[in-house]
Amino acid sequence: MISIIGAGPIGSYCAYLLAKKGFEVNIFEEHPKAGLPIQCTGIVTKRLFKYVPKSKEFVVNHFNKVQVVAPDNSFAEIPLEEYLLDRTRFDNYLLNKAVDAGANIHFNHRFKGFQNNKAIIKTKNGLISNKADYFVGADGPTSKVAKSAGLYNNREFLVGMQAIVRGNFNKNTFTTFFGNKVAPNFFAWVVPESRTTARVGLATKRSTNNYFQYFLRALKFQPIEYQGGLIPIYNSKQRVKKGNVFLIGDAAALTKATTGGGLLSGLESSGILSDCIVNNKDYAKQIKKPHYQLLVHNLIRKKLNNFEDKEYIMLINQIKQKKIKKLFANNCREFPSKLLFKLVLAEPKLIKFLF
Template identity: 35%
Template sequence: MIAIVGAGPSGSHLAYLLAKNGFKVQVFEEHSEVGRPVSCTGLVSEDIKEIVSVPSRLILNRIRNARIFSPSGKELKIQLAENLVLDRARFDLWLSEKAALAGAEYYLGTKFEGWTRAGRSFLLRMRDPKGRNSVFRADYVVGADGPLSAVAKEAGIYGRRSFYTAIQAEVPWNEKREIMFWLEQGGVSWIVPLGNGRALAGVAFEEGAARRFKTFCRNFGRKNLRRSSAALIPKFNPLQRLEKDRVFLVGDAAGQVKATTLGGIVPGMRSAVELSKSFNSIFGYTPRYMARVFPDLYSCLLVRRILDNCSNSELDSLVETLGRADLVKVLNGVSRDRMLSLGLKAISREPKLVGFCKRLFVKSSQKK
């Protein structure tokens, strides 16, 4: 029996892959409804198509254009490989229904409280909404339970973690086909069109997120903000341990989040694929993850370090350089999830970009 704690995209996709291959799977979700509460833009790159075939009814918008702004307002316009804006609540529910049809058992409103070891098995302690306790036996445990993963803590592999605070709300917005990002030290701001005269406007920062969100949304007017939400987003840690003694971590529980745009759906689900394969392979989860998922996550981390160590004037210069017509042609059509490929293509066309790599090691002495 494989117990998965958490029914987000990573947990449910893993449950589906394992169940369809004959494994007995139980999924425990703390909330009473899969996909709620929603605290994500639902924006994914076209790479999601390599993992699952998303039904059109779950897609709110399709976007190819992006505008990226520097602190002073310099602008880079590029055409992306197709991005999808998903209805996150319905997407999560669809993944869980697929897993259940494949044979996975779901227990909603069930909170993980810890375990006792019984030989090679785990006796999992669970609590329902009425406070009643239950015990479930499992041979393996997977933590897909978010950035504050209780499974990681119980297994002793939580490690040292830090987080971004993300806040977003629905706002009036008529532009349907263009994502907007603002580059800033210590975080990012965005507008993601939903395609129905509304958009998700949000910020994610290590510090001062509430203040920055208030400033960012001032132009929309407080009365126009709807469905605001807040969440913690883990900072990607390349040293994060992913497994120990038949316990595994996946998704936000493992910090598998792009440090550039802070998206975690695609890397988390990719990691779930590699974990599922490890159960039928001589190659374990960690080496598979390091070969297939880690490189792009690490390249995103390097880009984030450069951005955070640049002064505002350097960020202006970076956006201005990337906005050259010949470089825009190189960047057009590249997936946001392929940061390593994107960076190498840009540097091959403009070697001066190598100069920004010094910001991997030295923070600018200029004022922000």
């Protein structure tokens, strides 16, 4: 018997994989339905389709270019192949797959903590206790499961704020804005859903709303809806297992420090955990593989966080070169170690940005 806390994409995908293997799986979700509220931009690389088939059911747009804007408004355009998800539809797609495979979903069930090796769950009719062979925390960045199992660590977060806006957009290009006045320690984005609507946002460690309102005003956007959430910063010391409690996705802080993306590393963690449960392998050991790439993302982020605006301008100027663009276009950013190595070989001047 397996209890998964959280019907986000990562919990549902894990439930699907385990139910498919014949395990009895219960998913406990605190909300009355999956996929709401939206706390994500929803950009993914084509690597998503390693986990789920490409479908118009949840892919709402695709991109062939990113425009990277420097603090002096100079910019580089890099070709790429990326996709935009409707998170509500994506989360429901994965949950339906889990339910079709035999998992049970319990909405309006909030995990409160562990007591005598049982999960205490708050329902509309009061508290219940749940016994299971495995408990899986897929309950997002501030994971109650991690807290109550003593796996939380000293987490750090970025605060992300986003708005849906109307305007005129180049549908297949999204734009990122770098600079210490725009979004210190991260970046801002304009990601078109269509020719007429876009997801506009940024993340910072503090004063996020001030930066966000300034950004919206500067670009003269009128929001029609606000969204937002926390992005946990990956920490290599994060423990992901204690006894029969396991953490996956944002609950384990498995996000890329360069972009804040957590969907692909989260889905990967679901795959690794289900394989470990099915084949009796050590999850803490197996999860080390994706950790290596996440560490490289952390190193790049640490370097970028020390950049002054003039260094962003210089770096983006270097990226304009044809050979550099080609490398970005041909190498998946899910594997930054490979990309960095090739970039430095192609343009040794980039070394000074790294060291």
